[in-house]
Amino acid sequence: MTSVQWKNPVVRWVDSRFPVFSWLHHEYNEYPMPRNCNYLWSFGAISMVMLVTMILTGLFLAMHYTASTTTAFTSVERIMRDVNYGWLIRYVHMNGASFFFIAVYIHIFRGLYYGSYKQPREILWMIGVVIMLLMMATAFMGYVLPWGQMSFWGATVITNLFSAIPLVGEAIVTWLWGGFSVDNATLNRFFALHFVTPFVIFGVVVLHVAALHAPGVGSNNPRGIDMKGPQDAVPFNPYMTVKDSFAIVLFLIVFLGFTFYVPNYLGHPDNYIPANPLVTPPHIVPEWYFLPFYAILRAINFNVLFIDAKLGGVIAMFGAIAVLFVLPFIDRHPVRSARYRPLYRKFFWILVANVIVLGWVGAKPAEQPYVAIGQVATFWYFFHFLVILPWLNFVERPDPLPTSIAEPVLKGGGRLAAGAATAKPMEKA
Amino acid sequence: MLKMLSRATVAVALLATGPALAAGEIPTPPAQTWTHAGLFGTFDRAAAQRGFQVYKEVCSACHAMNLLSYRNLRQLGFSEPQVAAIAAQFEITAGPNDEGNMFQRPGIAADRFRSPFANEQAARYANNGAYPPDLSVITKARKYGEDYIYGLLVGYKDPPAGFVLGDGMYYNEYYPGHQIAMAPPINEGQVTYADGTSNSVSQMAKDVTVFLTWAGEPYLEARKQTGAKVMLFLLVLAGMLYAVKRKVWADVH
Numbered sequence: 001m002t003s004v005q006w007k008n009p010v011v012r013w014v015d016s017r018f019p020v021f022s023w024l025h026h027e028y029n030e031y032p033m034p035r036n037c038n039y040l041w042s043f044g045a046i047s048m049v050m051l052v053t054m055i056l057t058g059l060f061l062a063m064h065y066t067a068s069t070t071t072a073f074t075s076v077e078r079i080m081r082d083v084n085y086g087w088l089i090r091y092v093h094m095n096g097a098s099f100f101f102i103a104v105y106i107h108i109f110r111g112l113y114y115g116s117y118k119q120p121r122e123i124l125w126m127i128g129v130v131i132m133l134l135m136m137a138t139a140f141m142g143y144v145l146p147w148g149q150m151s152f153w154g155a156t157v158i159t160n161l162f163s164a165i166p167l168v169g170e171a172i173v174t175w176l177w178g179g180f181s182v183d184n185a186t187l188n189r190f191f192a193l194h195f196v197t198p199f200v201i202f203g204v205v206v207l208h209v210a211a212l213h214a215p216g217v218g219s220n221n222p223r224g225i226d227m228k229g230p231q232d233a234v235p236f237n238p239y240m241t242v243k244d245s246f247a248i249v250l251f252l253i254v255f256l257g258f259t260f261y262v263p264n265y266l267g268h269p270d271n272y273i274p275a276n277p278l279v280t281p282p283h284i285v286p287e288w289y290f291l292p293f294y295a296i297l298r299a300i301n302f303n304v305l306f307i308d309a310k311l312g313g314v315i316a317m318f319g320a321i322a323v324l325f326v327l328p329f330i331d332r333h334p335v336r337s338a339r340y341r342p343l344y345r346k347f348f349w350i351l352v353a354n355v356i357v358l359g360w361v362g363a364k365p366a367e368q369p370y371v372a373i374g375q376v377a378t379f380w381y382f383f384h385f386l387v388i389l390p391w392l393n394f395v396e397r398p399d400p401l402p403t404s405i406a407e408p409v410l411k412g413g414g415r416l417a418a419g420a421a422t423a424k425p426m427e428k429a
Numbered sequence: 430m431l432k433m434l435s436r437a438t439v440a441v442a443l444l445a446t447g448p449a450l451a452a453g454e455i456p457t458p459p460a461q462t463w464t465h466a467g468l469f470g471t472f473d474r475a476a477a478q479r480g481f482q483v484y485k486e487v488c489s490a491c492h493a494m495n496l497l498s499y500r501n502l503r504q505l506g507f508s509e510p511q512v513a514a515i516a517a518q519f520e521i522t523a524g525p526n527d528e529g530n531m532f533q534r535p536g537i538a539a540d541r542f543r544s545p546f547a548n549e550q551a552a553r554y555a556n557n558g559a560y561p562p563d564l565s566v567i568t569k570a571r572k573y574g575e576d577y578i579y580g581l582l583v584g585y586k587d588p589p590a591g592f593v594l595g596d597g598m599y600y601n602e603y604y605p606g607h608q609i610a611m612a613p614p615i616n617e618g619q620v621t622y623a624d625g626t627s628n629s630v631s632q633m634a635k636d637v638t639v640f641l642t643w644a645g646e647p648y649l650e651a652r653k654q655t656g657a658k659v660m661l662f663l664l665v666l667a668g669m670l671y672a673v674k675r676k677v678w679a680d681v682h
Contacts, residue, residue, distance in 0.1 A: 035681055077496050077566065080648070087648040088655070234681060242677050246670040253663045260656025261468065264569055272570035272645075273562075282605075 027213050032233035033240050034221030036405050040114075041219065041240075042247030043107040049248050050100035050255075051205065055198050057093040058142075065145065067191035069184045072147035073274040091263040092256075097139050098266045099255040101289035104132060108324075113348055115336030116220040122328035124211040129325045131208060134201045136290070141194040143287055147187065148271030153284045155182045155190070161297070164311040181277065223405055224337025232405035283365055291362030292355050296320050298366055299378035316378065323385045331389045335398040343396045347388050354380050455572050458580030458603045461635070465642060469657065471650050472643050474506045475624065480640025481505065483620050483633050485515075488564065491556060491611075493544035496565035497644055500538040504647055505640075512538050519543045557597050559610035566645040568638070575642045577603060582634035585613040 004025050006012040015021045033041075064083050066075040079086035108128070111117055117125035144155045159176050163169040178185030212219065218227070227233050234240070258265060266288060270281050286294050300312035307315070323330075338345040354377050361374035464473040481502065484494070499516035503509065516536035521543055524531035536543065545561075546552035553560050568574045580603035588600035594608060601609045615633050622628055626636075643649070 074496065081496065081501075087652060091652070238677050239681070242670065242674045246667065246674050249663055249667045249670055253660065253667065256656070256659055256663065260652055260659060263652070269570050269572050269574075272566045 027236075028241075029235065029237045031213065031218075031236040032227065032230070033219055033236055034223075034227055034232060034405050035234045035239075036221050036223060037219065037240075038222055039243070039247050040106065040110040041221075042244045042251075043103050043110060045244040046248055046251045047100065047103045047107055048205065049251075050096060050103055051198070051201065054093060054096050054100060055202070057089050057096060058195070058198065060089050061093055062191075062195060065191070067145065067188050069147060069187055069275070072145060072187060076146045088259075091259050095255065095259045095263060095266060097142065098287070098289065099251070099258070100135065101139070103251065104135065105289070108132065109352065111220075112351075113338045113345075114220055114222055115224050115331070115333075115338070117328045118331065118336045119328070120217050121211075121220065124208065124217065125328055126325055127204060127208045127211055129321065131201060131204050132324075133321060134197055134204060136293075138194060138197040138201065139287065139289065141190040141197070143271075144187065144190045145194060146271060147275045149273045149275055149279070149281050150268045150271040150284070152182060152275035152277065153281055154286055155186065157284055158286075159186075161310075161314050161317075164308070164314045166311070220336065221405060222337060222339060223402055224335065224340070225401055225405060228404050285363055288359065288363070291360075292358035293317050293320060293362075295358040295362035295374045296378045296381065298362075299371070299374040301366075301371065316382075320381060323382065327385065327389075330385060332393050333389075333396055333398075335396075335401065340399040340401055341392070341396055342399065344389075344392055347384060347392070351381070351384050354384070455577075455605050456603050456607075458573050458576045458584070460576050461579055463575060463639070463642070465639070465649055469653060472505075473639055475626075476636045476639040477505045477643050478507065478640075479620075479622055479624070479626060479633075480636035480638065480643075482622070483615070483637040484564070484640055486620050487614060487633075488637065489542070489545060491545055491552070491561040492564045493546070493561075494542045494565045494644060495544060495563050497542045498538070499536060499540055499542065501644075501647060505643065509538075516540055557610060561611070564641055564644065568642045568645045570645075575638050578641060579634050579638045581609075582615055582638070583631055 004015075004022055006015055006021060011021055061079060064075065064079045064086065066072060076090065079090050081087075083089075111125065111128070140154075140158060144151045159173055159182065162176060163173045165172060174180060176186070177183065178189060211217065221227075268285065268287075285291070294317075297313040297317040300316050301309050302312070303309055304312050333341065333344070335341055338348050357373065357377045358381065361370050361377060364370040464470060464476075484492075499512055502512050502515060507515065516538050519536040519540075520533045521536045521540050522531050523534050526532055546555065549560055562570075568578055571577045573580075581601060584602035584604070586600055586602050588594055588607075592600065592607070594600060598608045598610060599612060600607055615630050615637075617630055618628050620628050620633055626632060646652075
């Protein structure tokens with residue numbers, strides 16, 4: 001870490017005792033980013049913006065929301081009608097959940113494409129999978145809070161999954177509910193947990209960033225090769241700050257476009273019907289961001305040996321995330337980026353299409369042909385991770401890698417002489 | 430190109446699953462033209478006021494609107510004395526008073542819309558076992574929203590040959606399953622409009638649908654107008670940031 005001579009005496013006094021200014025300077029000013037990162041690298045920053053947006057809007061919603069089965073629905077409507085700009089805060093929070101997932105899913109697929117989970121970023125990736133799991137739990141509990149029909153029945157379906165656990169399943173479900181059905185106790189604890197888990201996510205995000213900024217780790221890049229010197233890098237500020245800011249604003253245009261013009265497009269109309277334990281909606285569907293996992297859950301409709309269909313579905317669903325957690329140890333091919341792995345690149349796009357098919361099946365009723373399509377897609381999901389990737393470790397012959405990051409970027413005749421252009425950026429720091 | 434493609438594919442595909450969420454056998458009602466649709470849509474206040482009259486004189490016999498208060502009607506262009514006069518037409522149960530008794534008094538602007546039934550049981554008892562749903566957010570609680578509500582109101586037909594209707598049920602083209610317990614709610618000439626507008630079934634259905642849409646989304650106009658300002662601001666900001674980005678990165682590319 002280069003030490004900085006701060007001009008302001010107060011800053012200097014603080015920094016010599018608690019070097020927060022030096023840390024920030026090191027991590028967000030001079031932190032070297034590969035100069036060839038494309039806009040897909042902005043989705044980390046975008047996700048951070050969404051997390052802060054969700055925490056802030058959620059805080060103000062919590063000031064007006066009442067977690068009680070008799071008043072939850074009306075208190076949300078009161079926010080929409082009688083709280084100053086309550087409609088805006090609530091619609092931003094509602095759509096923010098969807099766009100947080102959009103940002104994070106793009107972030108994850110970017111990592112898959114460019115091999116960002118490989119050595120030395122295994123722990124960085126695994127922390128990221130933990131964040132995704134926490135987000136899913138948080139989003140699920142948040143969706144229960146308005147206490148509409150889909151809130152209630154979604155909560156009933158998902159909490160009932162735990163009853164698939166042998167022997168103790170039923171007891172666990174009763175314990176989760178705080179009673180013998182999804183009821184007031186459930187709503188209360190979901191509200192408490194929904195309030196606190198975002199701060200847990202925030203803490204794990206700090207770990208995620210710390211793992212990224214760890215010495216010798218740093219950001220991956222589209223070439224998937226290591227930086228070899230200052231000519232391969234640009235300082236985070238101003239290069240990435242301005243690029244990320246532009247990307248964030250573009251993302252906000254889409255996100256707020258939905259929020260202001262079609263705020264209920266990504267939701268389900270049934271959630272504007274107050275929860276009624278006596279009336280089951282014809283089709284219970286989760287929010288769109290859970291649909292691929294929901295499809296995997298429902299794909300297992302047959303018993304495997306002593307594992308019944310229900311438990312099998314739950315195992316498959318959690319297995320779909322667990323397989324991501326251990327991905328760095330499955331894909332051991334030495335080349336990171338799909339740009340130089342023609343076979344992996346094909347299978348990556350097949351996987352993307354496969355996940356989209358799973359999402360589509362998840363939204364359909366559990367009848368043919370959707371069930372069969374879902375089973376094929378579920379099979380392929382696991383086949384990709386558990387068979388194809390290990391197979392590629394042995395058979396894939398990568399295209400020749402460029403020798404450095406700077407070289408391919410300048411190919412095709414940059415305006416500046418190679419020496420001047422490559423040395424310049426980092427000298428600014 | 431590939432990276433752009435990948436981003437677009439994922440985003441579009443994830444968004445595209447949205448409308449599929451409500452998959453089910455809901456007949457598609459024909460799309461209507463609404464003044465509140467579109468980027469700069471505003472409610473047709475005259476229609477909404479007429480629609481309130483239809484609700485008051487027809488729908489409110491069975492359907493509550495618990496989330497609305499009479500004061501909300503100010504948004505539709507009713508003046509303060511008009512709202513007070515409307516509220517005063519209803520006898521509201523208030524209290525308890527100093528002696529601990531509930532009592533009746535004329536409604537005031539702050540009162541919620543008076544419900545036709547004391548509770549769900551009373552509503553079902555009076556309606557052959559069916560429960561007329563609360564209409565406060567009905568256009569948001571149904572797929573196809575206001576097009577569905579309008580379609581339902583004008584969609585009563587004779588059942589096709591061979592269609593077996595349950596006892597006391599009616600055939601409706603746009604109701605899921607086509608069997609609805611609600612009798613055709615609006616009849617030709619049922620409401621007399623003060624402004625002389627035609628009181629055909631389709632006109633009344635359209636007016637009450639505008640009113641119900643407003644009731645479910647009273648801040649629709651503020652939302653769209655704020656949205657326009659936010660979008661304009663973000664587009665200008667994006668343009669400026671792009672220019673700065675180009676300048677900062679000029680020596681790298």
